[in-house]
Amino acid sequence: MTVEFQRYDQSRIEEVRQTMCDIHVEVRAGDLGLTGPFYSRERFNERLSGHSTAPGWEAAIGYEDDTPVGFAYCVPLAPNTRWWKTMTTPLPDGYTTEDGHRTLALNEIVVRKPWRGTGTAQALHEHLLAPRAEQRVTLLVNPKAGGGKVQAVYERWGYDKIGEQQPFPDSPVFAAMMRAPLHRA
Template identity: 70%
Template sequence: MTVELRHHHDVEEVRTAIVDIHVEVRQRDFGLVGDFYSAERFSDRLSGHSGAPGWEAVIAYDDGEPAGFAYATPLGPKTRWWSGMNTPLPNGYTEENGTRTLALNEIVVRRTWRGTGLAHRIHEDLLTGRTEERVTLLVNPQAGDGKVQAVYERWGYKKIGDLQPFPDSPVFAAMIRPLRSTLGTPEGTRA
């Protein structure tokens, strides 16, 4: 397996690959259906995320074939990221200025490459060179019977509460960690 990671800052160059992988994995592999998981709704969310300053994606290519991706956006002062939080957080915790917190909006790896460590490799490559203090993500605690959340915990993320970003979305576990983590992925726990 010869995997190349490429950084992208123009969503239109990679929109089709990102949406196609998302639909393949979320709908076909994981059976997530409904309007929230439709290609149109995901593409709309992608447009919203990528329209913010600092948006960046990393796509993994194996011999030219997209194998997975991750993308992230810094949270600006008027972010709605924290507005669906169901858990009280300390004063100031959700104050954003565009340089404090990076939101890892999506990380998705196609079936053939799962379990190879590619997700972690994409994740770490995306964070390399970023200057934010911390990184946050949302994970469905039911995904993989909790295994997906456990992977993020091994990567250094801690759950800070529950968040429902849209009325028709699942309630996600909101997780956060310092941008720079000294944690690796121990052998046998790859994603």
């Protein structure tokens, strides 16, 4: 099994939007049982549209032959980001100060079931982060996803839980995680 990764910037979002939406629905609802309006195709597509218009947005998709196996996308946090505004846990002074270059938000990483447990998710993650120059990377994870196994994977990849947040009224309360520095030695 050989998975190759391709990168996409804002100018190419329409080439991959349908693929990303299809994989999201298959994995979130079908495999992980994450249901409800927040996890619907429509709501994911809305979030994707909003994220992909931000400066610095980038995605990576893994393919085995011509079959898409998963995707990840990220965007740097701008000075006026709302990312930190919904934290339920106070963070130290200066921790949430952003300048568009300090913190990268990993908005989504989704890998289809046949490729889970093969190292594909971590390879996709590292491929997406490899050329990035930000100092650190943050993400939100549903602590119930996979019975807590998804959060444990991020911990193995060097992320630490820094608190909790609920970014939308209909979203779950997520564990907010940070990996600093961005690149592991």
